[in-house]
Amino acid sequence: MKIKMMTMLGAVLGSMFILAGSAAAAERFSDLQHVKWAEDSITYMADRGTVAGVGNGKFAPENQVTRAQAVTFLVRELYPEQLQTGAGSPSYTDVPTTHPFYREIGIAEQQGLAIGFPDGTFHPDTAMSRAETAAFLTRAFALTTGGKSVNLTDVQHHWAAEPFQLMSSNGLIGGYTDGTYRPDRSVTRAEFSVFLARVIRFERQTAIVAQDWDKLISYMTVGEQVGQMLMPDMRQWNGQPTTTVNEGLKRSVQDLDLGGMILFDKNIVNARQVVQLTHDLQKEAGELPLFLGIDQEGGVIKRIPGGTNLPGQMALGATGNVTLAKAAGKLTGEELRALGLQVNFAPVLDVNSNPDNPIIGMRSFGSDADMVSRLGLATIQGLRQAGVIAAVKHFPGHGDTTVDSHLGLPVLTHNRERLDAVELKPFRTAIEGGVDMIMTGHIAFPTIDHEHVTSLKDGSQVPIPATLSKKILTGLLREEMGYQGIIISDAFTMNGIAEHFGEKQAVERAVNAGVDIILMPQNPEAAHETLVQAVKKGRIPVETIHKSVKRILELKAKYGLFDEEDTLTQKFSALQTIGSEEHRAVEREIAERAVTVFASRDGANPDSIQPSDRVVIAATDKEQAAQLQRQLTQAAGNLSLKTEIAVMGQGNTSGALQKMEQADYVIMASYQFRNVASEFGWSDIQTLVDTLNKANKRYVLLSLGNPYETMYVQNVRSALAVYGKQEPNTQAAIQVLLGQLKAEGVLPVATQSRQK
Structure with missing residues (x-):
């Protein structure tokens, strides 16, 4: 298994659990050309901060390693925190306080890493033998007998026979071609680096197999650990869409030891290419697999071309059917898993109680908290059944806001009683149902946390959003609501964070507040460095990082990320599940059962299309009108309809009216989303409705977006x-208008006319 290069940025204050290595920043050496066989190990140990050079960019690889140097390397690896405290006073008579490794030898003595001689000496400057190296390493790492066997002819009766047996049985040492080991031969600095690197890599792999995450974390550098807490995007590199593992991706994954990445449309060409991309990304990650995530909510937010085109969460809300919600989650999970993706940033658990919400709307199941809770939990269960992690959003709730957190900082001022009854209810249900990941919202809740800080944007006092609030994430979510899973932030590129707080300050504050994973930092390198330095300087407790990394590793293991063994060919063969007929059947059923009559002459049905009708299809988007025209023509069969497209709005309403004068039936397609409903341009639609009513024509106002038309x-x-407005939704509407399908959906949001 490929081992990642690790970065150690300086000596870091902390506990043994959190820190591995304590030397200064990793060096690059100019004298390794004659020891290519050891270069990887020397670089690996230098990156960990365990070994250091001798000055002037040299490592002196062929120099003998002394006993003092050997224990210093071990102490740097295993007990860096004691080096920071100044502890270590050896009792050996030949180690004066002036010895350059005085403290390290003292710590090694205290920890039992090295034993002196009977006369009370240590012989610090004596060259290490291969036998002593085996003894030091087996003692330091408490190795136990493995299952391998190496027959070494010259060690059976040696004083170090037991350490040799422990090392060889785990595949950590071998002999020369003549079957000897030459135990009393001295060890060079290069050789010692190789032995030490082998043991550490072995211990890491052993910890992974045993799922002993505390042990693994003890061998992870701070850089590795905070890397696990970063999940950036990389949509472009050198001005081109990132659709393969290019040099930019390689550097990010390896240099930052990333724990995950999120994919977007720019990363996607087709399903086969996504499989290749995710496969190659995991190869780059090596022994610590990546969380690979995507926004595949269904409906208006979807990224996968060619996949099942689910009608969306509000369509599910109109069905009120938990079985369909679970089926939607399961098929989405099956398609994502086939693509090599394990995290879906869905479902949306926001209760869309505000028609003026500019960003949630039909991404929500609806305005009833109980229904959102039921359908949300069913979707989570479906995703989990398919082996995909549901990252529910946007805690504590984004449904009653009038500001898009991509563009600004929303503030929700409801009292606690209201928050418990509405916003928090779906999240409580999800937590009780064992949800594994919750995404925070960049939304301020002053009822819970009234702290304000000075905005970097304009110097004003702004409230702290949930993403940066310890009272909300630790106090409310973890302690009060009992959530034990991963907390992931919403994107740090959004203005709700980026404008007011500055990324470095925000990243540090988010982790201290309780965030385990920072999603989409604007500058991943700067975010990584910020967190490393915050740990080093004690601004973030080491225990906080340890807990987050352990949660991340546990969840990766739970969903089998450490067990991936499928070949690329096997992964390609799994693509047949994407857009399968079985999945399309679920897509159609949701769309058909979601169609809702929300205005009618007879109280039950919309106006119907009759044989030989001249039908005008009006929409603000010509392509949308063409889609409806095509579907109507195909579904109408031998009804002998005549169809015509009209573009309304944008100065075209008069032209649309002229076409409608000659029509027997008019379809007016309305689409309101990503804007404030009360500020939407309803006047053109009102003009058309008034004209059609006056002429007593048959028509339908077809809502393709947020269903708030009758309010305005x-x-x-x-x-x-x-x-x-996707094809399954509009196809179901056409079937209803032709009398081929009965509309049975129930409006999942509360509407009340705002007209006077």
Whole structure:
């Protein structure tokens, strides 16, 4: 298994659990050209901060390693915190206080790493033998007997026979070609680095196999640990979309020891390419696999081309059907897993109680907290059944905001009673159902945390958003609500964080607040360095990092990321599940059962299309109108319909009206999303509705987005909501208009006319 290069940025204050290595910043040596066989190990140990050079960029690899140097390397690796405290006073008579490794030898003596001679001496400057090296390493790392066997002819009766047996049985040493080991031969600095690197890599792999995460963390550098807590995106490199593992990706994964990445549309060409990309990313990651995530909510937020085109969460809300919600989660998980993705940033658990919400809307299941709770839990269960982690969002709730946190900082001022009854309820249900990951919202909740700080944007006093609030993430989410899983932030590129707090300050504050994973830092290198230095200087407790990394490793193990053994060919063969007929059947059923009549002349049905009708299809988007026209023509069969497209709005309403004068039936497609409903341009639709009512024409106002039309348009006599403009949704609407399907959906949001 490939071992990653690790970065140790300086000597770091902390406990044994958190820190491995304590030498100064990793060196690069100019004198390794004659020891290529040892270069990887020397670099590996230098990156860990365990071994150091002799000055002038030299390592002196062929010099003998002394007993003092050997124990110094071990102390740097295993007990760096004691070096920081100044502890260590050896009792040996030949180690004066002026010895350059006085403290290290003292710590080694205290910890039982090295034993002196009967006369009370240590012989610090004597060259180490191969026998002493075996004894030091087996003692320091408490090695136990392994299952391998090496027959060494010259060690059976040696004083170090037992250490040799322990090392060889674990595959850590071998002999010369003549079957000897030459135990009393001295060891060079290069050889000692190789022996030490072998043991550490062996111990790490042993910890992974045993899922002993505390042990593994004790062998991880601070750089590795905080790397596990970063999940950036990389949509472009050198101005080009990142669709393969290029040099930029390689450097990010290896140099920052990343714990995960999120993919976006720019990373995706087709399903086969995504499989290749995720496969290659995991190869670069090596022994610590990556969380690879994506936003695949369904409906308006989806990234995978060619996959099942689910109608979206609000369509599921209109069905009210937990079985369909679970099926949607399961098929989404199956398709993501086939692509090599293990984290889905879904479902949205925000209760969309505010029609003026500019960013959630139909991404939510609806405005009823109980329904959102039921359908959200079912979706989580479906994803989990498929082996995909559900990262629910946006805690503590983004449903009743009028500011998009991508653009600004929303503030929700509800009292605690209201928050418990609405915003927090779906998250409580998810926690009780064992959800593994919760995404924070960049939203301020002054009822819970009233702290304000000075904005870097304009110097004003701004409230702390949930992502940076210890009272919300630790006090409320962990301690009060009992959540034990991973807390991941929303994207740090969003203005709710980026404008006001500055990334370095925000990253540090988020981790101290309780965030385990920083999603999409603006500058991953700077975020990594910030966290390393914050640990080094004691601004972030080492125990905080340890707990986060342990949660991350545990979840990766739970979902089998350490067990991935499928070949690329096997992964390609799994692509047949994507967009399968079985999945398409679920897609169609959700769309068909979601269609909702929310205005009707007879109280039950929209106006219907009749044989030989001249049908005008009006929309603000010509392509959307063409999609509806094509679907209507295909579904109408021999009804002899005549269809025509009209573009409305944007100065075209008069032209649309002229076409409608000749029509028998009019489909008006309305799409309101990603804007404030009360500020949407409803006047054109109102004009068309008034004209059609006056002419007593048959029509339908077809809501393809947030279903709030009747709050702002008066006297609508025929209207359907389908909660999305993608093909399954609009196809179901056409079937209803042709009398081929009964609309049975129930409006999942509360609406009340705002007209006077």
